[in-house]
Amino acid sequence: MNNSTASTSNWVTAERDALREMVDRFTKKEIVPFLSGWEKEGALPRSLHKKAAAVGLLELGTPESAGGAGDYIDFLIANEQIILSGGSSGLCSALMTHSISTPHIVASGDEYLIGKYVRPTLEGELIGSLGVTEPGTGSDVSAISTRAVRDGDEYVVTGAKTFITSGTRADFVTTAVRTGGEGHRGISLLVIDTDSTGFRVASKLDKMGWLCSDTAELTFDEVRVPARNLVGEEGTGFRQIMRRFESERLLMSVQAVATAQRSLDLTVDWARARYTFGQPLTSRQVIRHRLAEMSRQVHSARSYVRAVVTRWANGEDVGAEVAMAKNTAVFTCSFVVDEAVQIHGGMGFMRESEVERHYRDARVLGIGGGTNEMMNEVIAKKMLDN
Numbered sequence: 001m002n003n004s005t006a007s008t009s010n011w012v013t014a015e016r017d018a019l020r021e022m023v024d025r026f027t028k029k030e031i032v033p034f035l036s037g038w039e040k041e042g043a044l045p046r047s048l049h050k051k052a053a054a055v056g057l058l059e060l061g062t063p064e065s066a067g068g069a070g071d072y073i074d075f076l077i078a079n080e081q082i083i084l085s086g087g088s089s090g091l092c093s094a095l096m097t098h099s100i101s102t103p104h105i106v107a108s109g110d111e112y113l114i115g116k117y118v119r120p121t122l123e124g125e126l127i128g129s130l131g132v133t134e135p136g137t138g139s140d141v142s143a144i145s146t147r148a149v150r151d152g153d154e155y156v157v158t159g160a161k162t163f164i165t166s167g168t169r170a171d172f173v174t175t176a177v178r179t180g181g182e183g184h185r186g187i188s189l190l191v192i193d194t195d196s197t198g199f200r201v202a203s204k205l206d207k208m209g210w211l212c213s214d215t216a217e218l219t220f221d222e223v224r225v226p227a228r229n230l231v232g233e234e235g236t237g238f239r240q241i242m243r244r245f246e247s248e249r250l251l252m253s254v255q256a257v258a259t260a261q262r263s264l265d266l267t268v269d270w271a272r273a274r275y276t277f278g279q280p281l282t283s284r285q286v287i288r289h290r291l292a293e294m295s296r297q298v299h300s301a302r303s304y305v306r307a308v309v310t311r312w313a314n315g316e317d318v319g320a321e322v323a324m325a326k327n328t329a330v331f332t333c334s335f336v337v338d339e340a341v342q343i344h345g346g347m348g349f350m351r352e353s354e355v356e357r358h359y360r361d362a363r364v365l366g367i368g369g370g371t372n373e374m375m376n377e378v379i380a381k382k383m384l385d386n
């Protein structure tokens with residue numbers, strides 16, 4: 001089933017078809033044969049970042065002025081195609097962590113920080129993480145307590161972060177810290193090198209899914225950070241973080257739809273090949289109707305997500321629609337991966353089955369980037385508070 005059949009027109013061009021073909025080749029050669037091993041190891045090799053950079057994958061979606069190429073839709077297409085070609089959302093989260101660790105730096109326009117952190121990351125030389133969530137604060141960004149106290153030309157940082165993607169491999173962490181008083185106005189962003197004295201990976205966290213994506217709890221014990229590593233002005237960190245949430249939510253929406261499409265494709269192939277009582281599963285009405293419903297939901301979700309992405313990319317104010325897109329995609333993905341495992345039967349429960357991986361990986365999509373409940377609150381606020 002061609003995933004481009006229900007597309008917004010600007011998602012299908014000759015250049016983007018060529019991009020898909022390149023990502024497909026890269027995924028099948030450099031990712032698929034090794035993905036199960038990386039899941040057992042709990043992390044991606046740094047060499048994969050360099051290989052991805054060499055073919056131009058990491059630069060997508062970052063402005064040319066900061067060493068990037070293409071636009072955000074190109075970046076989303078690359079993520080989508082990795083999953084459609086046999087990768088996973090967990091693989092994307094680890095390989096593309098720069099998409100949440102560098103945009104704030106790029107947006108600040110700070111040439112020093114861009115040269116030191118962004119360009120080397122896009123070249124596959126560095127790995128960055130974003131450090132926002134803390135033990136006890138969850139999604140309440142305005143309540144973070146990691147403190148950064150100015151001392152001459154440095155900040156002294158003390159605190160902890162948790163659920164940090166690529167935290168065990170990161171060379172730097174774009175970190176939300178409290179430089180001022182309580183509430184969102186006291187929050188700033190600092191880029192902290194992980195080889196700094198006092199920085200420690202407190203633990204590598206075990207997860208239900210995204211097994212190839214390392215996740216960590218980090219601690220900062222009076223870590224001294226150059227003041228020039230401040231991203232933007234003091235007190236603007238909360239606004240910077242909020243501005244980037246929409247792009248992260250759209251990314252997860254695209255990953256959710258791609259996971260659903262891949263799971264549907266795998267299930268159609270299985271149902272055609274699997275015989276019971278002398279007939280293929282596709283001859284059974286109950287299976288045919290379940291596949292039809294899976295397909296309906298995937299096509300509908302993809303059309304809506306792409307439409308919202310296009311409007312967002314055009315600069316429209318679509319915060320509530322972004323939340324709708326994320327929940328629509330997540331609910332579709334949850335339904336489809338569950339059906340995929342059920343139709344695969346016992347094989348769907350086996351770790352060797354690709355749909356089993358997608359089933360596990362799909363669960364976090366309704367949590368990361370804003371929970372389903374938070375998305376509904378964003379929608380309700382727009383609908384009821386105007």
